[in-house]
Amino acid sequence: MASLDRVKVLVLGDSGVGKSSLVHLLCQNQVLGNPSWTVGCSVDVRVHDYKEGTPEEKTYYIELWDVGGSVGSASSVKSTRTVFYNSVNGIILVHDLTNKKSSQNLYRWSLEVLNRDSVPTGVLVMNGDYDQEKFADNQIPLLVIGTKLDQIHETKRHEVLTRTAFLAEDFNAEEINLDCTNPRYLAAGSSNAVKLSRFFDKVIEMRYFLRDGNQIPGFPDRKRFWGGTFKNLHYD
Amino acid sequence: MSFLIDSSIMITSQICFFGFGWLFFMRQLFKDYEVRQYVVQVIFSVTFAFSCTMFELIIFEILGVLNSILSIEQLISRVGVIGVTLMALLSGFGAVNCPYTYMSYFLRNVTDTDIIALERRLLQTMDMIISKKKRMAMARRTMFQKGEVQNKPSGFWGMIKSVTASAPGSENLTLIQQEVDALEELSRQLFLETVDLYATKERIEYSKTFKGKYFNFLGYFFSIYCVWKIFMATINIVFDRVGKTDPVTRGIEITVNYLGIQFDVKFWSQHISFILVGIIIVTSIRGLLITLTKFFYAISSSKSSNVIVLLLAQIMGMYFVSSVLLIRMSMPLEYRTIITEVLGELQFNFYHRWFDVIFLVSALSSILFLYLAHKQAPEKHMAP
Numbered sequence: 302m303a304s305l306d307r308v309k310v311l312v313l314g315d316s317g318v319g320k321s322s323l324v325h326l327l328c329q330n331q332v333l334g335n336p337s338w339t340v341g342c343s344v345d346v347r348v349h350d351y352k353e354g355t356p357e358e359k360t361y362y363i364e365l366w367d368v369g370g371s372v373g374s375a376s377s378v379k380s381t382r383t384v385f386y387n388s389v390n391g392i393i394l395v396h397d398l399t400n401k402k403s404s405q406n407l408y409r410w411s412l413e414v415l416n417r418d419s420v421p422t423g424v425l426v427m428n429g430d431y432d433q434e435k436f437a438d439n440q441i442p443l444l445v446i447g448t449k450l451d452q453i454h455e456t457k458r459h460e461v462l463t464r465t466a467f468l469a470e471d472f473n474a475e476e477i478n479l480d481c482t483n484p485r486y487l488a489a490g491s492s493n494a495v496k497l498s499r500f501f502d503k504v505i506e507m508r509y510f511l512r513d514g515n516q517i518p519g520f521p522d523r524k525r526f527w528g529g530t531f532k533n534l535h536y537d
Numbered sequence: 538m539s540f541l542i543d544s545s546i547m548i549t550s551q552i553c554f555f556g557f558g559w560l561f562f563m564r565q566l567f568k569d570y571e572v573r574q575y576v577v578q579v580i581f582s583v584t585f586a587f588s589c590t591m592f593e594l595i596i597f598e599i600l601g602v603l604n605s606i607l608s609i610e611q612l613i614s615r616v617g618v619i620g621v622t623l624m625a626l627l628s629g630f631g632a633v634n635c636p637y638t639y640m641s642y643f644l645r646n647v648t649d650t651d652i653i654a655l656e657r658r659l660l661q662t663m664d665m666i667i668s669k670k671k672r673m674a675m676a677r678r679t680m681f682q683k684g685e686v687q688n689k690p691s692g693f694w695g696m697i698k699s700v701t702a703s704a705p706g707s708e709n710l711t712l713i714q715q716e717v718d719a720l721e722e723l724s725r726q727l728f729l730e731t732v733d734l735y736a737t738k739e740r741i742e743y744s745k746t747f748k749g750k751y752f753n754f755l756g757y758f759f760s761i762y763c764v765w766k767i768f769m770a771t772i773n774i775v776f777d778r779v780g781k782t783d784p785v786t787r788g789i790e791i792t793v794n795y796l797g798i799q800f801d802v803k804f805w806s807q808h809i810s811f812i813l814v815g816i817i818i819v820t821s822i823r824g825l826l827i828t829l830t831k832f833f834y835a836i837s838s839s840k841s842s843n844v845i846v847l848l849l850a851q852i853m854g855m856y857f858v859s860s861v862l863l864i865r866m867s868m869p870l871e872y873r874t875i876i877t878e879v880l881g882e883l884q885f886n887f888y889h890r891w892f893d894v895i896f897l898v899s900a901l902s903s904i905l906f907l908y909l910a911h912k913q914a915p916e917k918h919m920a921p
Contacts, residue, residue: 329677340725340729375834376735381656384659385663
């Protein structure tokens with residue numbers, strides 16, 4: 302069992318957006334019956350087939366670390382949370398489609414993780430401003446997931462989805478919008494499931510293959526994401 | 538004509554307070570949450586505006602500006618009892634907690650090694666949880682692949698079957714699940730302890746700065762004041778005495794009689810009362826808003842924020858009303874008549890006595906509580 306390789310993915314977002322429900326759905330393919338407050342961090346594991354259907358198929362464990370709390374927490378809570386951010390291979394940013402504040406707070410969440418190395422004393426300094434440079438240099442794959450899709454009325458759906466598309470663009474990430482209480486959004490073969498699978502594949506790639514210097518086979522990603530690294534790969 | 542001026546002053550001030558309450562709500566309280574229902578915000582601002590109006594009445598009366606037209610006796614007396622009880626409880630706790638927080642004498646010594654050790658334990662626990670969950674995930678996957686789907690057996694024969702034979706995989710799973718639950722509980726405990734240690738460490742660092750030292754100094758003074766207050770409350774109850782004169786008049790009496798300084802009593806007493814009462818009002822509003830904000834941040838979340846804000850608005854209203862009742866004791870005699878007129882024939886002495894009793898009870902139980910909490914905490918962390 303432990304012989305499979307492991308990959309660590311953080312699940313971040315405001316209180317009450319549905320991270321625990323999402324993680325439960327991803328790992329156990331079941332809807333979470335009694336969601337309750339996450340104190341500290343709760344972890345769950347998903348078994349993922351990398352490059353499913355190809356001869357290079359390999360199974361990995363993906364650890365989903367669901368970190369509880371809000372961006373406005375006391376600094377002692379934030380300092381404690383940083384201990385969970387070590388050696389992260391991927392980040393899933395979760396926001397609530399019915400709550401605009403939770404989408405805006407995603408910037409602060411991502412900065413909290415990406416800035417953790419530059420503050421050894423554990424006191425975080427954040428100005429909350431969106432910094433394009435930070436995300437361009439970022440090597441950690443991101444995925445943006447919007448929850449509570451069923452609670453958005455039909456007429457407002459277009460407006461909300463446009464807004465989230467911009468959000469995902471800012472993070473150089475794919476986005477998925479779903480309802481955590483309904484497994485059909487992640488049914489096998491649906492576009493959401495494909496995006497999810499691609500995200501996990503990307504995370505595994507970054508963790509295990511990029512370090513060896515191997516060429517990454519054609520990734521259907523925007524050039525912007527790779528930034529500097531793209532140039533390195535090109536002269537092979 | 539004067540009625541028109543009075544009412545226009547009242548209305549403008551109401552609008553100002555309403556606006557301030559609205560802004561406070563948006564910028565401070567709800568800065569991390571989204572306002573879904575504007576009703577909540579309106580109710581909060583209206584309560585705030587009415588509460589501030591009470592204070593306004595006092596100020597204007599001292600200045601001799603307004604001719605009051607309101608009389609709300611019945612309501613005030615009921616709200617007053619609850620409010621005074623609440624105030625006395627909070628004051629009692631505050632009188633004890635404030636020195637405890639400000640003075641660094643009480644800070645436990647926390648070193649970096651303590652924190653690192655605790656963090657390591659936390660991560661180890663997380664790793665153990667992960668390895669167990671991996672086993673469970675793999676077991677579920679193999680069972681799924683082998684076609685042993687976990688659906689509940691239905692029907693009569695199904696029930697018989699489930700009694701005799703149960704898949705060995707599922708038994709294992711429940712066992713591991715129990716272990717995982719216990720480990721998760723442990724990880725939560727460790728997380729909370731680590732947060733506690735970080736908070737203490739920050740307080741230690743803060744106490745070394747200038748601001749921290751200043752507050753430490755204040756803490757000593759404040760603790761003397763609190764002890765004095767507790768003492769006075771005991772005396773009041775034991776000797777059944779209620780404060781008849783206010784500090785201002787007493788101060789003036791002392792200066793005139795013992796120090797022999799002659800000055801225009803009437804003029805100065807008005808100004809000094811105004812300043813004193815003004816300071817009390819401003820600091821108590823400010824203190825209340827800051828405490829409300831801290832409390833709100835600590836216990837609210839995106840789901841319960843509306844309910845909590847409404848609750849806090851109610852508490853704020855009661856607090857302000859009872860402050861007015863109690864401020865009366867700090868004011869000279871001629872100004873008390875107006876409050877009596879507005880608030881009606883209330884038994885003010887009763888309120889003062891009630892305040893003293895509750896204050897004493899609250900202060901003593903806070904001392905006991907903090908003593909126990911302080912004693913218990915070091916044993917948790919220093920154990921190897």
